[in-house]
Amino acid sequence: MELANRLTKLPPYLFVEINQKIADLQTKGKDIVNFGVGDPDLPTPSHIIERICQAARDPANHRYPETDGLLELRQAIAEWYERRFGITLNPAKEVLPLIGSKEGIGHIALCFVEPGDLTLVPDPGYPPFSLGTILAGGEPYSMPLREENDFLPDFGIIPDEVADKAKLMWLNYPNNPTGAIADLDFFEKAVHFAQQHHLAICHDAPYTEVAFDGYKPPSFMQIPEAKEVGVEFHSLSKTYHMTGWRIGMVVGNADIVNALFRVKSNLDSGIPQAIQYAAVEALRGSQEHIVEGNTVFQRRRDKLVKVLSEIGLKARIPKATFYIWAKIPRGYTSMDFTKELLNEVGIAVTPGTGYGKEGEGYIRFSLTISDDRLEEGVNRLSSWQGRSR
Ligand SMILES: Cc1ncc(COP(=O)(O)O)c(C=O)c1O
Numbered sequence: 001m002e003l004a005n006r007l008t009k010l011p012p013y014l015f016v017e018i019n020q021k022i023a024d025l026q027t028k029g030k031d032i033v034n035f036g037v038g039d040p041d042l043p044t045p046s047h048i049i050e051r052i053c054q055a056a057r058d059p060a061n062h063r064y065p066e067t068d069g070l071l072e073l074r075q076a077i078a079e080w081y082e083r084r085f086g087i088t089l090n091p092a093k094e095v096l097p098l099i100g101s102k103e104g105i106g107h108i109a110l111c112f113v114e115p116g117d118l119t120l121v122p123d124p125g126y127p128p129f130s131l132g133t134i135l136a137g138g139e140p141y142s143m144p145l146r147e148e149n150d151f152l153p154d155f156g157i158i159p160d161e162v163a164d165k166a167k168l169m170w171l172n173y174p175n176n177p178t179g180a181i182a183d184l185d186f187f188e189k190a191v192h193f194a195q196q197h198h199l200a201i202c203h204d205a206p207y208t209e210v211a212f213d214g215y216k217p218p219s220f221m222q223i224p225e226a227k228e229v230g231v232e233f234h235s236l237s238k239t240y241h242m243t244g245w246r247i248g249m250v251v252g253n254a255d256i257v258n259a260l261f262r263v264k265s266n267l268d269s270g271i272p273q274a275i276q277y278a279a280v281e282a283l284r285g286s287q288e289h290i291v292e293g294n295t296v297f298q299r300r301r302d303k304l305v306k307v308l309s310e311i312g313l314k315a316r317i318p319k320a321t322f323y324i325w326a327k328i329p330r331g332y333t334s335m336d337f338t339k340e341l342l343n344e345v346g347i348a349v350t351p352g353t354g355y356g357k358e359g360e361g362y363i364r365f366s367l368t369i370s371d372d373r374l375e376e377g378v379n380r381l382s383s384w385q386g387r388s389r
Pocket of ligand 1: 126247
């Protein structure tokens, strides 16, 4: 048996090492407070679950779905975009439901990337942006996200020959892992950059509804020319606490949406229909739980940031996302520091380098653990006696 070469090009999966270490410690009976995974602990709202159960009993939903999803779902997505961002989308051509946004994010590289092609990816960044490119035979080119630029890429430092060669640029705001946000001016600059260099933009926006202090993150699609150059990925995972149900969407440029549809229609058979009906319910039904969820995450954010600052780990207070991107003390690598927290106080975090080399010097905390585990984690952190203390 000979596996394809492309597998050797995938970077080592850093999280495997950490997950193994967590499992080993747990086997030895150690209690670990896990701030690692960005998966809401809050349950899917009950009206959405009711809809899944009801739809699951209907034999019409037991059969193969269509790849492009129910028209009713595409309409509900378009209405949601109109209500939330004031954007008009054609549900027949500019909306495509996905089996979770990660699926579409991975597959879209197949629509753009020929072997040897470049794509521009944020560093640190959500790993599937570059992994999709690598699996398609292309090469991701890192756009550093640095604190001094508020974790926005500086388009001015991308060499013209790179930008001209690149097929696609990934952006993601509100941002995982840094918690940074972008305004419409930034999105406008991105659109002009894309027009100048004839590249497409994929904006990944699963965290627009996880926001605090009254802040309402914008959509990339609010820029009038955005539809000419790009698409936006969205997800019901974080907004409706539906990570386990696997449903998301891509919206925007009709040619790009259609290209992804063509790839997907040859690879998958769509989203189980009961889940599509649940998504319609989520998008059209009460949005009350979003406010409630954000109140919970905001309270957790404030508690965690306070203890981090007390123990000397600098972290910006994020206005959106449920991530805290904290600077580690001098003298450690992200991986060493992650291991130290795990071994010394039984706290699991994600090393910044799991998101690219620019993540060195940082760790990421996710606020998606229950209040009592967070409290336990905060107590353990305040007892941490690191080398530098
Ligand atoms: C930036 C980003 N994009 C996409 C996703 C994937 O979400 P989904 O559950 O829709 O696949 C995640 C999940 O953590 C994420 O952080």
